[in-house]
Amino acid sequence: MGFSRKRILVSGGAGFLGSHLCTRLVEAGHDVLSVDNYFTGRKENIAHLLSNPRFEAMRHDVTFPLYVEVDEIYNLACPASPIHYQFDPVQTTKTSVVGAINMLGLAKRVKAKVFQASTSEVYGDPEVHPQTEDYRGNVNPLGPRACYDEGKRAAETLFFDYHRQHEVRIKVARIFNTYGPRMHPQDGRVVSNFIMQALTGQPITLYGTGSQTRAFCFVDDLVEGFIRLMGTGDEVTGPVNLGNPHEISVRELAERVIKLTGSKSEIVFEPLPQDDPTQRCPDIGLARRTLGWEPQVPLEKGLQATIDYFKGVVRERG
Ligand code: NAD
Ligand code: UDP
Ligand code: UDP
Numbered sequence: 001m002g003f004s005r006k007r008i009l010v011s012g013g014a015g016f017l018g019s020h021l022c023t024r025l026v027e028a029g030h031d032v033l034s035v036d037n038y039f040t041g042r043k044e045n046i047a048h049l050l051s052n053p054r055f056e057a058m059r060h061d062v063t064f065p066l067y068v069e070v071d072e073i074y075n076l077a078c079p080a081s082p083i084h085y086q087f088d089p090v091q092t093t094k095t096s097v098v099g100a101i102n103m104l105g106l107a108k109r110v111k112a113k114v115f116q117a118s119t120s121e122v123y124g125d126p127e128v129h130p131q132t133e134d135y136r137g138n139v140n141p142l143g144p145r146a147c148y149d150e151g152k153r154a155a156e157t158l159f160f161d162y163h164r165q166h167e168v169r170i171k172v173a174r175i176f177n178t179y180g181p182r183m184h185p186q187d188g189r190v191v192s193n194f195i196m197q198a199l200t201g202q203p204i205t206l207y208g209t210g211s212q213t214r215a216f217c218f219v220d221d222l223v224e225g226f227i228r229l230m231g232t233g234d235e236v237t238g239p240v241n242l243g244n245p246h247e248i249s250v251r252e253l254a255e256r257v258i259k260l261t262g263s264k265s266e267i268v269f270e271p272l273p274q275d276d277p278t279q280r281c282p283d284i285g286l287a288r289r290t291l292g293w294e295p296q297v298p299l300e301k302g303l304q305a306t307i308d309y310f311k312g313v314v315r316e317r318g
Contacts, residue, residue, distance in 0.1 A: 007031045009112075011062050011103060014041030016183050017117070020223050021074060026055050033068065035063040036040045044113035062099035063091075068107055071112040072275060077105045078152075080119075081187035082145065082273065088107075089147035095152030095159070104162040107169075108286040115230050116159050118239060120280055121149045122174060125148045130247075130281040133174065133239050143275040145302065156239065163237060171229045171236070176243025178221050180219030180271040180302060181309035191303075193214065194254055194260060195310045198263035208272030212249030215281040217244035218302030228291040236290055243282035251312030260303055 012018040013034025018041065025032045026049055028207045034046055034057045049055040058065060059270035062077045063167030064218050078095050079085040085092040100116065123131045162168040179191035186192075198203050225242040248256075254267055285291045 003029060005029055005031065005032070005211065006071040007037060009033045009068060010076060011035045011074070011099070012041065012078065012117070014038060014043060014046050014057065015076060016045070016080070016169045016180070017178065017219065017222065018074075019045035019182055020180070021076070021226060021282070022049060022055065024223050024227065026052055032056070033058060033070065033244075035060045035062065035066065036077065039186065040081075040084050040184060041177035042184075052181045062102055062125050063094045065102050068106070069110055070106075070112050073103055073107055073112050074117070074226065075100065075114060076117040076232070078117070078148075081184070082148075083188035084257045085148040086144050086261065089144075093151040094231045096148070096155045100155035100158045101107040104158060104168055108166045113169040113230060114159070114173065115226065116155060117154050118156055118172050118174045119148075120154065120174055120176040120241070120243065120282065121145065122153050124149060125277040126280065129243065129244065129279055130283040132283040133241055133286055139277035139298060140275050144273075145275045159238070162277065164207060169234050170238070171232070172240070173226060173242045174230055174239050175222065176217060176241065177214045177245070178217045178219055180306055182219075183306070184312050190214070190250060190253065191306065192310070194257040195261070195303075195307055196314070198257050198261040198265050199307070199310055199314050201263065201265055203268040204254045204258065204265050205270050206251060206254055206267050207270050207276065210254065210267075211249050212276060213249050213279040213281065214253075214273070215244050215247040216253070216299060217242070217295055218300070218305070221297050225291060225293045226285060228293050232290065232303070240290060241282040241288050242287055242293075243284065243286055245282055245284050246299060247281040250298070251260050255300065256303060257307075259298065261307055268306065293298045
């Protein structure tokens with residue numbers, strides 16, 4: 001089959017994942033429109049694309065309607081780290097819910113395929129391990145994480161209702177913890193915190209005992225999964241888990257980062273945040289079967305690339 005050039009909208013295009021996705025799509029020869037309100041995204045993340053005539057960046061908040069003509073939409077707009085999404089929780093829910101309505105309304109009008117960046121947080125603090133897509137989750141609807149978790153759950157509901165009611169072509173991915181270059185150095189997420197702390201000689205802050213687990217996916221692997229999911233036939237709607245099934249404790253992550261950076265930072269213990277999931281790891285059987293996808297980048301290699309990126313950030317700050 002020959003190449004078919006598409007007009008693709010990426011909401012949240014100046015964020016961590018969005019900027020990598022825009023880069024991949026532009027490199028593949030598509031016309032890409034990034035839509036972002038720059039709440040957590042940064043123009044530096046897309047600076048390398050601005051001189052490319054196939055790329056366009058628009059400042060816009062997805063809680064307001066957007067009228068453009070496109071073939072595909074990737075809806076990534078939403079702050080993703082706990083400190084950012086808890087900064088203005090009402091806006092977080094609005095972004096997920098009203099943002100989804102606007103992107104779905106747009107997809108319906110122009111008959112575009114629409115991808116939703118959902119999250120493993122829809123499983124809350126899971127009682128089933130590893131998590132499969134049919135697990136319905138254990139979310140506290142009243143806690144500090146709820147604006148994000150419930151917002152994303154409502155967005156999934158909207159995606160499936162627009163699909164059933166209006167035949168909108170949807171692709172829902174449930175993304176697990178992802179890391180890599182262009183993560184926000186101050187977003188409080190564990191990989192960026194540990195690396196920045198290790199590189200600047202600050203203590204490594206381990207919340208709780210550090211025995212809680214996560215499974216970390218390198219950004220390039222994840223973006224490959226996005227593109228494969230978008231490329232599936234209309235019968236594939238998801239939700240599909242996308243993440244790396246290699247599970248480790250947060251303490252082990254701290255030790256790896258210390259080793260790879262050669263840092264002299266010591267580990268200090270801080271209280272575990274409320275509703276912090278004790279374990280999380282994707283079952284990616286569905287992604288393997290439907291997309292022929294699985295992560296390729298081992299943790300050490302991905303961490304090294306991320307450390308190299310953060311070394312540049314530290315240098316720039318002097
Ligand atoms: P990010 O914070 O770097 O990117 C989110 C982007 O959305 C930012 O550029 C931000 O400015 C923009 N944005 C926020 N609110 C907006 C609004 N109202 N209108 C327009 N733009 C808005 O986070 P990320 O890690 O790149 O996450 C991207 C998406 O993937 C999010 O939807 C997130 O929920 C989802 N996700 C990420 C992870 C992960 O590990 N990184 C895990 C699960 C799900
Ligand atoms: N919308 C948009 N761009 C479009 C079409 C719709 O932003 O090109 C928004 C608009 O705000 C609308 C929402 O998407 O309210 C939902 O659209 P839908 O057609 O489902 O509903 P309605 O227009 O009846 O509210
Ligand atoms: N965490 C930690 N120290 C930090 C930042 C996070 O021990 O400086 C822990 C956090 O409590 C959680 C895990 O690392 O158990 C992953 O946190 P992150 O905010 O990156 O992602 P999420 O909790 O959304 O999976």
